[in-house]
Amino acid sequence: MIDFSFPAELEDLRARVAAFVDGTVLPAEKQLGERPYWELVAELQPQARAAGLWCPFIPTEHGGMGLGHLGNALVQLEVGRSFSGLGGWALNCMSPTDATMLTILDHGSADQHERFLRPLVDGRSRVCFSMTEKNVAGSNATGLETTARLEGDTWILNGEKWFSSGATTSDLAMIIAKSDPDAPRHRQCSAFLVELPATGYRILRDIPVLGDVGQPAVQDEIVHGHAEVRIEELEVPAANLVGVRGDGFLVAQHRLGYGRLRHGMRSIAKAQAALDMAAKRCVERSMFGRRLGDLQGVQWQLADCARDLYIARLMVLHIAYKLENGDDIATENAIAKVFVADMLSSVIDRALQLHGSHGYSLDLPLARWYAEARGHHLIDGPDEVHRWKSGRRVIEAFERTGTTASVAGGDLF
Template identity: 60%
Template sequence: MIDFTIPEEIREIRARVAEFIDDVVKPAEQQIGTRPYFDIVRELQAQARAAGLWCPFVPVEYGGMGLGHLANAIVQIEIGRSFTHLGAWAMNCMGPQDATMLTLIEHGTEDQKQRYLVPLVNGDIRICFSMTERAAGADATGMQTTAVKRGSTWVLNGEKWFTSGASISQVALVMARTDPDAPRHRRFTTFLVDLPHPGFEIVRNIPVMGENDLPRFGDEVTMGHAEVRIRDLEVPEENILGGLGQGFAMGQHRLGYGRLRHGMWSVAKAQAALDMATARACERVTFGKRLADRQGILWMLADCAEKLYVTRLMILHLAYKLEHGLDLRQENSIAKTYIAHMLCDVIDTAIQIHGSLGYTHDLPLAGWLNEARANRLVDGPDEVHRWTVGRNLVKAYERDGTTAAAVGGDLF
């Protein structure tokens, strides 16, 4: 029997989170731009902690709610309804630090957990992930930043690109090449770096697509994607996370959750866009008929409904595989690309149905589309995931005589 019933305890948690987003977070969003963003965040975090809504995915022993993967997926969709990310900041599950918390929980030493995980969970510090480079792009194994050992210290040199949140973080997780002669995926190591550090220079926050046209949160940096110059950055041996040569594995561990989180938040945004599109179709009259009474418009809405439905099922299946400790790399890559396109398509349809109004900043749709476009690049571009999925299809066929194992064949 396949049971899609959400357990009562999870429905109760979802209702609590939804109420918090609607009654506490959304009213606070109206204050953005009138006072410092992180002053608002601190106030919301105090209210979230008082309500017992803190770090949903973090085990109770470390100070979180200890939710399983299904419960967390459902909660994250509710959190995703806060389109300014205040909901995620309020409950301390904002990227990129959420995935790093999970990596520290699974792979950090006890000393690292005390120095970095505990203050991260407490909301006392923020952490960024410094992996991407201009020279390497989607090929993480092509990165040029080096780490050379001198005594008990490692000295890092290189450059990083798109280190999200570096300008507001007190710690960076930096990946560097420690052994150029090792097997390709064992050449790299990740280091925990306390910030600010003279060897970790933030050159600038990189301007991104549509940024200058979007409503701003005042002059305050609330995230940013930093270009970083690393020069003679000294890091002690005890700040290696996960072991020497395990940098690629650490990166994939935290990126795996990040891909899922993007998908869960995308459901909330796509649902909001589809609701707006349907409302517009019902109220807009042209040539004596509602848009909702025109077959072409209904087909556009139906296409969006199909994609959103498939996305929900994908996330439920991924949550199931996580709950049972099953390998989900193939499904995660399929879902990552599908959901990124789904969100762009649904928002674009909503803009089209709204006509010129949808293209303006009188509505949030144009800003959402700019932000959604990044999902086809972050945590691995479409092409890399599709390459991986295709390669796994060939491997499955050569092994089994069928591709079923690489396309959900374990289901039926």
């Protein structure tokens, strides 16, 4: 017998998180646009801590809840129903801070845990991730142009970064820069932690993006942003090197791997909300004397949405299960990243279409979600790169074993 049920303690945890989101976070979310975003976050965080809901993925000895990947996945599914991100910030598990905290935990030194991780876990600081560059293909993590040269016990960084999400509101930056251009390809870069603001780390602007459309905020408030950054003779103490010299690619991949799981769970939450809205519309709306939901063509659209959501849930939970057991998830993560992004865009698009012009308006959240969902085809690597890697693994698996089962879910059965 295959048991898909969760342990009682995880079901209880999910219920507690759901109750907190419904009773505390969602009412606060209604105040967005009238009150500053970070003021609401500051009110919510003590309430989450008092409820025992804080940093679900961080071990208890470092101040978190100590959940495994399955437990954290359930938390993210409930937190994801707060579509402004307030739920994530309330529990201190919002991107980009969450994944970077885990990276510092796993790759940072004891000194870095004390100086950088502790304030992050306590909610006293926020961190951004500066890797992407405008002149380098976003998928080419080994082709970065930002340089790092060692002078005595100080690293000097120079270059430009693009889409450093959250930099404008962060107190810390993790920067990936090329420290060893003549080393093997995956050992050329290193990772550095820089306290902000810092001389030599200059934010040029926050890049306007499609996902900003319709986002409620008080006038001139910076909620998140995707910064364009110029780095000029930025001095970084050698003690701020994360891991060892040449670990930059490893550190970056570690961080991005967790982020894809979190994005998957929250995408499922958003797609479920969109499908619920679509079903409600189909029940309440009549056309030519018949309910919209009684039309076969409409039922087919709803069926396709339910199918894709079902597949997405199984994919993401399987990845969480494999992470829980310490298994390699590279293949499954790449496949799921593309599928979940397609699923989210498709479900929201159908829900918007079924609402007609009302769905296209900003009176409903669907148009805003649609704009934001487009970014999921680019975030954490464009779809094309993940498809390329998955296809390459299919060929490699066949050449190695004579079957492609190992890269097509074959470990399930």
